[in-house]
Amino acid sequence: MKKSIESIFKAHLEPKEVYKGGKNIPPSHKKIYKLSSNENPLGASPKAIAAMKAALDHIDIYPDQTDIRLREALVKDFNNQLAADQFLCGNSGSEILDILLRAFVSEGDEVIYSNPCFLPYSVFSRWYGAKTIDIPLLAPNYDLDVEGILNAITDRTKIIFLTSPNNPTGTYIPKAVMDDFMARVPQNILIVFDEVYRHFADAEDYVTALPYVLAGHNVLGLNSFSKTYGLAGQRIGYGYTTATIANYVRLIHKPFLLPLTSLEAAIGALNDSEFIEKTVQTVLEGRKFIAKAFDELGIKYWPSQANFFIIDPPFPEMEFTDKMMEEGIMVRPVSQFGAPGKVRITIGDQEANEALVAALRRIMKL
Structure with a gap:
């Protein structure tokens, strides 16, 4: 009996959940702040x-x-x-x-x-x-x-x-x-x-x-x-x-x-070391700035020790992600990471953080 190549495929490699990285910034006529992949807000050393x-x-x-x-x-x-x-x-x-x-x-x-x-x-x-x-x-x-x-x-x-x-x-x-x-x-x-x-x-x-x-x-x-x-x-x-x-x-x-x-x-x-220190300082200051804004806006978030926050968005996660993208802010829904309904937001430089807060105020009509 003729056998197909699939007969020697490993059974444990059958299609299952696949890891997909964050999206790149799409072509756009407007400024896009990528706060979805936890990248360094200052670039590279x-x-x-x-x-x-x-x-x-x-x-x-x-x-x-x-x-x-x-x-x-x-x-x-x-x-x-x-x-x-x-x-x-x-x-x-x-x-x-x-x-x-x-x-x-x-x-x-x-x-x-x-x-x-x-x-x-x-x-x-x-x-x-x-x-x-x-x-x-x-x-x-x-x-x-x-x-x-x-x-x-x-x-x-x-x-x-x-x-x-x-x-x-x-x-x-x-x-x-x-x-x-x-x-x-x-x-x-x-x-x-x-x-x-x-x-x-x-x-x-x-x-x-x-x-x-x-x-x-x-x-x-x-x-x-x-x-x-x-x-x-x-x-x-x-x-x-x-x-x-x-x-x-x-x-x-x-x-x-x-x-x-x-x-x-x-x-x-x-x-x-100077670049590393500047990066850490930028993130720590941004973390305080964004947490304060979340408190003022009534957005539920978890205290973070990283360069990002996870939040309960004010809209369903994909609707929130789309609304933020319309405002020029890329964020990351994290159901794939085992946190259904949550969204992860990277801490950026001060310009990006201010743009994030302004976008939140607009979509929440505050």
């Missing part, structure tokens, strides 16, 4: 741009075979608290997720995540035939359900995804909660701690993955150059973890992993 331009003279040759120069720059950025072999680099934080899943997950294994969250946790996991377990964040404040996660662990659990600050809610995991969780989670499970927005967190009890890595826990701090550093278009990210985990994962690293321009841009960005 001047030092990163200069490094990329210098690299253009050499794009006819292969880039570095490994990521060691970037890892050494990260050692310096982390004040020599970690060694170079504790870092992993890739083409975006999303690729680091993919590499980790390839390294740790086989068909039939389980991963745990907590909606609302970054959709690739579940989508990428299913690429490898994993069973995805959703332990939702607790209402009404989007708190981590520690007991729910611990109770969901089985012998097939390989990875648990935690995020702080969390996309799309902007909420975070307090240190006391994280301490309790790390003390109780089995030591044969990898904890992927997504801290992409860590630079914007100013809560006194905010904590990164760093102290847990330094203590020898099986945790990886996931980071990206797309937010604070303004290099979303270069697709570069990194993680840090124990040397044991990092050296294992490096076994499946491709040679010539990072494009030359991305590599040089990332190193340049790490050397631009």
